[in-house]
Structures are given as structure tokens and as C-alpha cells.
Amino acid sequence: MPGSVKRYCNLHLEPDYRKLSDARSSINFLGSAVSTCSGSPEAAKSTTIDSVTLSLLASIAVMGTGGSLQATPPQAPATPVIPAETKAQKDARMAWWRKSRFGMFIHWGLYAVPAGEWNGKTEYAEWIRESAHIPIKTYDKFVGQFNPVKFDAKAWAKMAHDAGMQYLVITSKHHDGFNMFDSKYTDFKVTNTPFKRDPIKELAKAVRSEGLKFCLYHSIMDWHHPDYLPRRSWEVADRPEDGANFDRFRQYLRNDVQQILTDYAPLGVVWFDGEWENTWKEPYGSELYALCRTVDPNVIVNNRVGHARDRALGDYSTPEQTIPPTGLPGVDWETCMTMNDNWGYNSHDHNYKSVKVLVQDLVDIASKGGNLLLNVGPTAEGVFPPEAIDRLKGLGAWMKVNHDSIYDSTASVFEKLPYGRCTVHATTGRSKVFLHVFDWPADGKLVVPGLTNKIRGARILGGPKVSAERTGTDVTITVPASAPNAIDTVVELDVVGMPVVTK
Numbered sequence: 001m002p003g004s005v006k007r008y009c010n011l012h013l014e015p016d017y018r019k020l021s022d023a024r025s026s027i028n029f030l031g032s033a034v035s036t037c038s039g040s041p042e043a044a045k046s047t048t049i050d051s052v053t054l055s056l057l058a059s060i061a062v063m064g065t066g067g068s069l070q071a072t073p074p075q076a077p078a079t080p081v082i083p084a085e086t087k088a089q090k091d092a093r094m095a096w097w098r099k100s101r102f103g104m105f106i107h108w109g110l111y112a113v114p115a116g117e118w119n120g121k122t123e124y125a126e127w128i129r130e131s132a133h134i135p136i137k138t139y140d141k142f143v144g145q146f147n148p149v150k151f152d153a154k155a156w157a158k159m160a161h162d163a164g165m166q167y168l169v170i171t172s173k174h175h176d177g178f179n180m181f182d183s184k185y186t187d188f189k190v191t192n193t194p195f196k197r198d199p200i201k202e203l204a205k206a207v208r209s210e211g212l213k214f215c216l217y218h219s220i221m222d223w224h225h226p227d228y229l230p231r232r233s234w235e236v237a238d239r240p241e242d243g244a245n246f247d248r249f250r251q252y253l254r255n256d257v258q259q260i261l262t263d264y265a266p267l268g269v270v271w272f273d274g275e276w277e278n279t280w281k282e283p284y285g286s287e288l289y290a291l292c293r294t295v296d297p298n299v300i301v302n303n304r305v306g307h308a309r310d311r312a313l314g315d316y317s318t319p320e321q322t323i324p325p326t327g328l329p330g331v332d333w334e335t336c337m338t339m340n341d342n343w344g345y346n347s348h349d350h351n352y353k354s355v356k357v358l359v360q361d362l363v364d365i366a367s368k369g370g371n372l373l374l375n376v377g378p379t380a381e382g383v384f385p386p387e388a389i390d391r392l393k394g395l396g397a398w399m400k401v402n403h404d405s406i407y408d409s410t411a412s413v414f415e416k417l418p419y420g421r422c423t424v425h426a427t428t429g430r431s432k433v434f435l436h437v438f439d440w441p442a443d444g445k446l447v448v449p450g451l452t453n454k455i456r457g458a459r460i461l462g463g464p465k466v467s468a469e470r471t472g473t474d475v476t477i478t479v480p481a482s483a484p485n486a487i488d489t490v491v492e493l494d495v496v497g498m499p500v501v502t503k
């Protein structure tokens with residue numbers, strides 16, 4: 001532990017760390033307590049101690065303390081080289097993600113304890129520490145109150161599976177800096193709560209048992225680590241920046257990221273966020289991306305790893321709470337979206353979208369070639385809000401019948417369909433054009449504009465075959481008088497060759 005190393009070298013702890021140590025001796029920051037032998041704060045800025053030196057120091061310290069020192073955790077190297085990759089290799093790495101189309105996001109952390117409420121205001125969620133200006137010592141009290149006794153990883157994984165989701169991304173750390181896994185590099189973590197368990201470990205197992213890819217969200221921005229900069233403007237007086245060293249923070253972040261990629265391997269995606277503050281430079285993003293791909297060559301990393309999230313770094317784009325009007329042609333993308341108005345749990349937020357809106361959003365996104373990552377904010381007891389469970393069931397009921405039109409689909413071949421959306425399974429020999437009918441035709445005639453292909457047949461997913469015939473440059477499908485599914489009835493048109501549309 002750092003305290004033992006201290007006997008042999010100077011340990012540079014910035015003032016905030018010392019205050020915290022005094023207040024809560026059980027909570028420290030292994031990632032920030034980098035020891036140096038120079039004694040100079042300036043030298044500490046540029047010093048990252050290598051693992052050989054650390055283990056040497058550790059063994060000296062062990063000898064000096066009668067063997068009470070625990071092994072120092074390995075330090076993640078700075079790896080600026082992004083492994084080279086051909087287009088075919090990237091396609092292979094992205095294949096499962098592109099086929100999935102639908103995933104579950106989970107925002108779960110200490111912020112579930114106040115449940116969005118502070119000093120009579122009820123508008124908060126995962127940003128509560130920042131938005132309600134909660135001092136760090138006050139926020140730390142949630143650590144002693146976090147005990148989600150109803151948490152059932154299998155139940156969560158099953159709900160994601162039954163909704164038709166193919167992957168699950170949960171917060172290993174959000175902007176508040178609290179580690180929801182058993183980090184080796186900080187004591188500000190879930191295993192130090194009364195809960196004691198590691199929910200990430202339990203969930204990784206359960207999610208994989210359901211056949212879904214397990215993924216983690218890890219925030220770059222960190223309002224708790226003493227070396228993270230900048231401080232929030234409202235807390236500078238209480239938490240001065242003096243002594244904080246962003247390079248040490250980067251080492252801590254790399255260490256944490258290396259650990260999640262190792263202990264919970266294989267991760268499908270590492271989903272970074274909170275990259276926009278100007279302390280996070282583009283080369284740091286490249287270094288972090290390279291670390292991820294070095295530890296796991298198959299992992300997928302979102303674009304928020306880089307400071308300028310819209311530039312080239314990362315594997316896919318991440319529109320938030322919005323669906324790009326015409327998709328993002330030529331780019332892999334995933335819209336992340338809440339079901340209500342918040343990411344983290346807010347006990348007052350009952351403003352949930354309807355199942356109809358959510359299904360149509362999923363279809364709209366698939367018709368534009370993107371993925372939907374739909375969020376749930378579980379409570380501090382460890383359960384999904386009832387409205388979220390209801391929406392997941394509704395999505396699942398629709399997906400059970402219509403999933404063929406979503407998984408492995410590609411974007412619409414029509415510029416616009418007046419009654420809904422289109423997704424496609426295209427191969428050179430034979431293709432399926434899925435017509436998602438949001439507005440059912442009153443005259444029972446569904447017109448497919450400008451489709452030139454020879455028709456093999458048509459059917460309603462989960463329903464009967466229907467007749468489809470050429471009418472000039474269009475194809476006209478005769479459908480039942482009323483919509484079999486009020487949200488979105490899918491008509492599958494089976495055609496010869498790749499779909500070709502002239503209108």
C-alpha cells in the first residue's frame with residue numbers, strides 16, 4: 001500500500017487526497033499515489049514509475065513491514081501505437097456489433113441513492129454531484145448507503161435478452177468517479193459499500209449466459225479523483241488544484257481500463273464518455289484507444305475516446321438522444337437514448353416514451369443503418385423501474401415476431417416511404433425487403449415505389465402470405481383491411497437479386 005512505500009520515498013499526495021484520507025481513511029486512490037524518489041513535485045509530474053521499480057520498492061517495503069504489504073497492482077503501459085488493421089479485419093471485428101442493431105445501456109452508480117432529489121429539487125440524476133453542487137465529502141456518504149439487496153444479475157440479463165437486445169453496456173465508472181467494479185487502483189468502489197459484491201462481475205457472467213455481448217461504459221471525466229483536472233468551478237475553494245497531476249490521472253485511467261479489459265474479458269465494447277474537457281487531448285485518446293486494442297485486439301471502442309468525438313478516432317459514432325435524419329452514410333453509428341428524461345435513476349421521472357415510440361425509434365434507426373442503445377436507470381435497491389420493465393416487455397413482444405427485419409439488416413433502399421420505414425437483407429442472389437408499416441393503408445393497397453426487382457413472394461411477419469404484383473414501375477401488395485400490429489406491421493417482400501429502386 002502507498003503508506004508503506006512512503007517510508008522509503010516521498011509520496012506526492014495532493015492536498016485534496018490528504019483531506020480525504022483524513023476524513024475516510026478507508027478510501028484512497030492507488031492510481032494517484034504515485035511514489036517518486038526525487039522528492040520534487042516537479043519531478044513527480046513527469047514520473048510514472050515502471051513496474052519493475054514498483055515491485056522492487058514493494059519487496060523492500062515488505063521486508064521492512066514484516067511482510068504486511070500487498071503486491072502493488074500492475075501498471076498499464078502507455079501504448080501510443082494503434083495496431084494496424086485492414087478493412088477486412090475491421091469488418092470482421094465489427095461484424096457482431098453491426099448485426100446486433102439493438103443493445104441495452106445501464107446507468108447505475110452511487111447517484112441512484114439520492115434518486116435525483118437534493119435540497120427539495122427533483123431534477124437530478126447521474127450529474128447530481130455537479131448539478132446540485134454536492135461537496136465531495138457529502139457525496140462520499142453515499143458509499144456507506146449503497147446496498148442494492150434486490151440486485152439480480154440473471155434477472156437483468158434476461159430482461160435485456162427478452163427485449164431482443166444483443167449486447168449490454170453498463171457503467172463501470174460514470175463522471176462521479178465511482179467504480180462499480182472491484183478496481184485495484186482506488187478504494188472509491190462498489191466493493192467498499194455495504195453491498196460488498198462486484199455487480200459487474202455478476203452481470204458479465206449472466207449477460208453472457210443469455211448470449212449477449214457484455215460491454216462497459218467508462219467515463220474519462222472524473223469528479224472525484226484528486227489528479228483529475230479541471231475542478232468544478234463551484235468547488236475550487238474546497239478542492240484546490242494545487243498538486244494535482246493530470247499525467248497521474250491518465251495512468252490511473254489506463255490502469256482501470258486495463259483492469260476492466262482483463263478481469264471482465266472479453267468485453268464487446270469499451271464505451272468512453274466525458275472526453276470534452278480541454279485537459280483531455282487527442283493524443284491521450286489515441287493512447288487509450290491503443291491500450292484497449294492492445295489488451296484485446298477484438299474489442300470495439302466508441303468515438304468518445306478522443307477529445308473531438310466527431311473526428312477519426314474510435315470505431316463508431318455516438319449520437320446522443322437524437323437520430324440523424326438521414327443516418328450517417330459510410331460510418332458505423334449508434335444512437336444512445338433514454339426511455340424517460342434521465343440516464344440515472346430519478347424517482348420523480350415518470351415521463352416514459354410509449355412502447356410504440358420506442359419500437360418506431362428502433363426501426364427508424366435500423367432503416368438508417370444504425371444501432372439503438374436504449375437506457376435503463378436501475379434503483380439503489382438494484383431493480384429496474386416498473387415503467388422500464390413494461391417498455392422492455394413491449395419491445396420484446398414486437399421483436400419476438402419481427403426480429404428478422406432488425407438483426408443483420410441494412411439501411412432502407414428508398415429515399416422515403418410515406419407509410420413507414422424499410423430495412424433490408426440483401427444478397428446478390430436473393431434479397432428481402434422489409435416494409436415497416438406505421439400507417440396502415442385504408443384501401444388495403446401497399447405501394448412499393450420504384451422497386452424494379454422480380455418478386456418471389458410476400459408475407460406479413462408473424463402472419464399470412466400476401467399477394468404482391470407489379471403495377472407499372474411500382475409493386476403493389478394487397479394487405480388485410482386492418483393492421484395486424486398497431487405499432488409496426490412488417491411486410492417481407494422476397495425478391496430476386498439485390499434490390500434496385502428507380503424512384
Ligand code: H79
Nearest residue numbers: 107126127174175217273274276320336343344
Ligand atoms: O452518460 C450519459 C450522460 O450523463 C452523458 N452521456 C450520456 C450517455 C452526458 N454527459 N454530458 N452530457 C451527457 C451532456 C453534455 C453535453 C455537453 Fe458537450 C458537454 C455540451 C457541451 C459540453 C459534448 C461536447 C456535447 C457537446 C459538446
